[in-house]
Every structure is written in C-alpha cells, then in structure tokens.
Amino acid sequence: MATSKHVRIGKGISWMALIVGAALGLAAGLVYTWEIDPVIERNTAPWQLSAAAREDYVVAVALSYAANQDLLLAVDRLRAAGPNRNIWEMVAEIACDRVKTGKTITNSDIRVVRALEQLYAPQGASGCADGLYPTPAPMTFATPEPVMSPTPTLIPPPSKTPTLPPPTPITAEDVRPTSTPAAGAYVLTRLQSFCDSDQSGVIEVRVYDRRGEGVPGVPVTVTWSGSERDSFFTGLKAEREAGYADFIMEAGRAYTVSLPGFVSSAPVVEAVPCTAQDGRQATTSYWVNFQERAN
Amino acid sequence: MSRRTLGSLLVGILLGLSTGVFLGWGPFPVEYKNSALSALAPHYQEEYTVMVAEGYRYDPEVNAALERLRPLGKENTIAYVIDLTERYISQSNIRAIPIMVALVEAIIGADNLPPVMQLYRPTLTATSPAPLAP
Numbered sequence: 001m002a003t004s005k006h007v008r009i010g011k012g013i014s015w016m017a018l019i020v021g022a023a024l025g026l027a028a029g030l031v032y033t034w035e036i037d038p039v040i041e042r043n044t045a046p047w048q049l050s051a052a053a054r055e056d057y058v059v060a061v062a063l064s065y066a067a068n069q070d071l072l073l074a075v076d077r078l079r080a081a082g083p084n085r086n087i088w089e090m091v092a093e094i095a096c097d098r099v100k101t102g103k104t105i106t107n108s109d110i111r112v113v114r115a116l117e118q119l120y121a122p123q124g125a126s127g128c129a130d131g132l133y134p135t136p137a138p139m140t141f142a143t144p145e146p147v148m149s150p151t152p153t154l155i156p157p158p159s160k161t162p163t164l165p166p167p168t169p170i171t172a173e174d175v176r177p178t179s180t181p182a183a184g185a186y187v188l189t190r191l192q193s194f195c196d197s198d199q200s201g202v203i204e205v206r207v208y209d210r211r212g213e214g215v216p217g218v219p220v221t222v223t224w225s226g227s228e229r230d231s232f233f234t235g236l237k238a239e240r241e242a243g244y245a246d247f248i249m250e251a252g253r254a255y256t257v258s259l260p261g262f263v264s265s266a267p268v269v270e271a272v273p274c275t276a277q278d279g280r281q282a283t284t285s286y287w288v289n290f291q292e293r294a295n
Numbered sequence: 296m297s298r299r300t301l302g303s304l305l306v307g308i309l310l311g312l313s314t315g316v317f318l319g320w321g322p323f324p325v326e327y328k329n330s331a332l333s334a335l336a337p338h339y340q341e342e343y344t345v346m347v348a349e350g351y352r353y354d355p356e357v358n359a360a361l362e363r364l365r366p367l368g369k370e371n372t373i374a375y376v377i378d379l380t381e382r383y384i385s386q387s388n389i390r391a392i393p394i395m396v397a398l399v400e401a402i403i404g405a406d407n408l409p410p411v412m413q414l415y416r417p418t419l420t421a422t423s424p425a426p427l428a429p
Binding site for chain 2: 012013014015016017018019020021022023024025026027028029030031032033034035038043044045046048049050051053056057059060061062063064066067068077080106107108111112115
C-alpha cells in the first residue's frame with residue numbers, strides 16, 4: 001500500500017513543468033517589479049545621481065566649503081556623491097567640464113569655478129580649469145618701491161652766513177636712459193574698485209616706469225569669458241596721462257588685465273553693479289596700475 | 296498537454312511569481328543610478344538646501360541660489376525654503392538656522408521676514424532708541 005501511495009503522489013506532479021513554471025513566474029515577477037511597477041524612487045543617495053545632478057550637488061558642496069572652510073564636512077559630502085572615486089579628481093573634472101561647456105558667463109559661474117578649484121587644488125588634483133579664474137587680489141594699495149628721480153636742485157640763494165659748498169646737482173648724464181622693460185618687468189601696484197555713474201564699468205590702466213612716469217605704447221591685454229580678448233595700447237588718449245589706457249566692461253562679466261611679460265597672476269576684475277555716490281546705479285570700475293620693477 | 300503538466304506549470308508559475316515579486320520589491324529592489332536631485336532622500340534634499348544657502352554667503356546672488364534649488368522639483372521653491380527654515384527653528388538646529396534665515400531674508404526681504412526668524416537674522420538693523428519721556 002505504501003508503495004502505491006508514493007507512486008500516486010509522484011504521478012500527480014510533473015517536476016519539469018513545475019520548474020519551468022517557477023522560472024517563468026520568477027522572471028515575470030522580476031519584470032513586473034523592476035520595470036512595470038518598480039519601487040517608487042524616494043530614498044536616492046547622492047551617489048545614485050545622474051551626471052548633471054551630481055554636478056549640481058558637487059557645486060553646492062564647493063560653495064558651502066568656500067563659505068565655511070570645513071574640509072571634513074566637504075569630504076563627507078563628496079564621498080556620498082562618489083564613494084568609489086577619487087573625489088578631488090571628480091571635483092576637478094566638474095570644474096573643467098563647466099569651463100569647456102561655457103558655464104563661465106556670469107559672476108556666479110566664475111565664483112563656482114573658483115570654489116571648485118579652492119576645493120580640489122590644495123588636495124593635489126588638477127584639471128583644465130586650473131588658474132583660469134584666480135581669486136581677485138585684495139583691494140589694497142601696494143606700496144611702490146622708492147625710486148630715485150633726477151629732480152633739478154636749485155642753487156641756494158646767496159647768504160651772508162658762510163655755508164658749506166652746495167651738493168653737486170644731478171646732471172642729465174647721471175640719469176640712465178629709459179629702456180624697454182624686459183619680460184616680467186612690471187608689478188601690480190594698485191588694484192582698486194570705484195563706483196562712478198559717469199564712468200561706469202571702466203578699467204583704467206596706468207603703466208609707469210620705475211621713476212613713476214607714465215609709459216606710452218605698452219600693449220595691454222584684457223581677457224574675459226575664457227577665450228575672448230582685446231588688446232590696446234597705453235598713451236593713445238592725449239588728454240590723459242602718457243601711460244593711460246582704458247577699457248569698457250560689460251556688466252556681469254569678469255576680466256583679467258595683463259601686460260606682456262607680467263608673470264604674476266593677472267588681476268581679475270568683475271563688472272558688478274554698484275551704487276554711485278549720487279545714488280545712481282552703475283557698474284563697478286577699477287584702477288589697475290602697473291609699474292616697472294626696480295632691480 | 297496533460298492536466299498533470301498544466302497543473303504543475305500553473306503551480307510553478309504562481310510560486311515563481313510570488314517569489315519574484317517578493318524579491319523585486321523587497322531585498323533586491325531596482326537600483327537607480329541616473330536619478331535627479333528631486334529623487335534624493337529627504338535628508339539629502341535638506342542637506343543640499345543648506346549647502347546652497349551656505350553657498351549664498353560666498354556667492355551672494357539670490358537668483359543663482361534659487362536656480363540651484365530648482366532641480367529639487369519643489370512646487371514652490373521659496374515656500375519650501377521658508378518651511379524648512381521654520382522647521383529648523385522649531386528643531387533648534389543651531390548650525391543651519393542663521394544660514395537659512397540669511398537666504399530667506401535675501402529672497403523675501405528683511406521687511407517680510409516672519410517674526411520667528413527675526414531673532415536669527417545675521418545682521419540686525421540698529422533701531423533708534425525710544426524717545427525719552429518728558
């Protein structure tokens with residue numbers, strides 16, 4: 001009896017059909033839950049973000065770091081966005097991509113690139129955005145180095161009291177002729193903003209020699225938006241000083257000003273809105289002075 | 296196909312289907328890898344908002360800050376920022392409160408700042424002293 005019962009149960013099931021059915025059912029179940037009606041996407045972590053969303057996230061991390069300078073917090077946040085990546089390279093790549101795709105139009109865009117660079121550059125990472133938008137130099141006057149100038153010495157008027165022989169006046173032969181400055185011979189001596197509704201958004205460039213006299217004919221190059229540039233010469237405005245040249249900025253852009261052979265970081269100025277003393281709205285203007293370096 | 300085979304097949308399909316649904320919704324749900332910021336977990340969305348608010352201190356452009364918040368997909372971004380700030384105040388989130396209040400103030404203006412946020416303004420405006428009684 002026991003044998004016949006066992007046989008009857010075995011005869012009631014087709015194991016092959018059961019396995020095939022289970023496989024089909026499992027596949028159908030997974031297709032339904034993964035494709036047709038997946039779990040609603042609610043608890044996404046930063047590492048699951050798309051490239052564009054991750055860029056937004058990393059930009060926010062960089063801006064936050066630029067404000068609070070909390071590196072550990074920034075590292076934690078970046079690791080959440082790229083747990084299996086070199087986070088500094090990831091930041092450098094994003095900065096590079098933003099420059100390549102032209103996201104450097106507004107002041108905000110430029111601040112973003114700067115913030116990203118502030119984050120990755122000290123950690124040894126590098127990218128194509130390196131140094132493109134350096135942080136502007138602080139608006140302070142650089143103390144110019146004292147230069148000897150051949151001022152004519154007046155012969156003292158005759159007096160009744162005996163005097164020592166007058167000092168030998170400096171003659172023209174003692175003054176070395178001004179030569180064309182060598183490469184890298186200029187230093188930035190002044191970078192200061194001002195707001196004037198009559199002179200809105202002007203970069204006033206002045207180039208001096210080591211004696212403090214204006215130098216005409218020096219080519220000045222202004223660059224903006226990464227690749228846009230314009231060159232002009234000092235001394236073309238007869239009504240102004242010999243070493244003077246100016247450039248009108250477009251509001252909302254950042255510009256770098258450089259001279260040939262000026263090897264330091266070119267000063268960056270931003271055409272940001274300002275309110276002039278007369279209460280009118282204007283765009284910030286700048287005084288940018290260069291002076292020939294005294295050896 | 297015999298009834299025995301058909302029955303076994305149906306039983307197998309039912310077993311497999313229930314197993315597949317259990318696995319697909321339970322231990323092995325679909326894993327998204329190209330998600331938008333709007334799909335971030337609420338905790339991360341709030342952290343992102345605080346980062347943007349903090350970034351406003353470095354990049355003081357209100358429109359840029361709002362533009363950065365837009366991908367969160369909130370129906371009303373400004374209302375969302377205000378709600379989150381009020382929640383942080385109610386939770387005494389000391390670190391985030393002044394950061395968020397500064398952004399709210401920049402968005403809606405100091406005059407429109409809700410009273411509960413006035414205390415946390417980063418820059419309190421000086422008020423003229425009350426006139427002395429004669």
